[in-house]
Amino acid sequence: MKLILLGAPGAGKGTQAEVLAEKFNIPVISTGDIIRNALKQQTELGKQAKDYIDKGLLVPDDVVIEIIRERLKQADCANGYILDGFPRTVPQADALEAMNIDIDKVLAIEVPDEKIIGRISGRRQCGECGATYHNEYKQPKQESICDVCEGTLIQRKDDAPETVKQRLEVYHEQTAPLKAYYDQKGILVLAYGQEEIKDTTKEVFKALGVEA
Numbered sequence: 001m002k003l004i005l006l007g008a009p010g011a012g013k014g015t016q017a018e019v020l021a022e023k024f025n026i027p028v029i030s031t032g033d034i035i036r037n038a039l040k041q042q043t044e045l046g047k048q049a050k051d052y053i054d055k056g057l058l059v060p061d062d063v064v065i066e067i068i069r070e071r072l073k074q075a076d077c078a079n080g081y082i083l084d085g086f087p088r089t090v091p092q093a094d095a096l097e098a099m100n101i102d103i104d105k106v107l108a109i110e111v112p113d114e115k116i117i118g119r120i121s122g123r124r125q126c127g128e129c130g131a132t133y134h135n136e137y138k139q140p141k142q143e144s145i146c147d148v149c150e151g152t153l154i155q156r157k158d159d160a161p162e163t164v165k166q167r168l169e170v171y172h173e174q175t176a177p178l179k180a181y182y183d184q185k186g187i188l189v190l191a192y193g194q195e196e197i198k199d200t201t202k203e204v205f206k207a208l209g210v211e212a
């Protein structure tokens with residue numbers, strides 16, 4: 001099973017990706033997480049990416065394409081994977097195709113822009129392990145503390161409202177066209193994001209035609 005998740009920032013891609021990963025027993029490959037990790041470790045990639053991320057812009061295609069090319073060679077990708085946050089531009093999608101990778105389905109999670117900013121403002125992430133939480137929809141057991149590793153929960157710098165507006169613009173300009181791109185190939189399915197995570201999951205399963 002090779003799956004691509006599309007959706008605006010804050011649409012719930014990461015959360016649903018985790019659910020699907022467990023269901024199909026395949027890894028989630030999140031370019032956002034890979035890049036944030038590189039930032040934290042201050043690697044060369046991290047240094048290259050920092051200014052783009054902080055401004056809400058996309059990291060250049062060639063950089064991200066190389067990250068994915070290397071990541072998909074790893075052993076854990078042998079039985080499939082869920083791509084969360086890649087491809088995000090038509091050139092990235094073309095590059096994936098050029099790698100001779102057959103994608104089974106592309107799931108777009110649809111959430112109206114008006115809802116995005118409010119949702120993102122409640123988002124928190126563990127500064128240690130990267131696990132994600134939300135003040136309304138997915139609270140940790142103990143306030144501000146990660147359930148998984150007891151790390152401290154923080155707000156991503158690029159989740160500040162001004163940056164979110166920029167990211168939404170980038171999404172509509174550069175990423176949303178991928179819906180038509182994959183629709184033409186006959187592999188696009190849509191799920192509408194709901195208030196509750198579990199209700200979105202139901203929509204996602206329905207869209208993919210799998211049993212809950």
Ligand code: ADP
Nearest residue numbers: 009010031032052053057058059064085086088
């Ligand atoms: P979200 O989906 O909430 O916007 P991500 O964690 O997927 O957040 O991405 C955060 C940032 O990482 C993006 O704004 C962008 O700068 C960078 N990034 C992630 N994936 C890609 C990609 N495929 N191409 C270019 N930049 C990317």
Ligand code: ZN
Nearest residue numbers: 126129146149
């Ligand atoms: Zn943690």
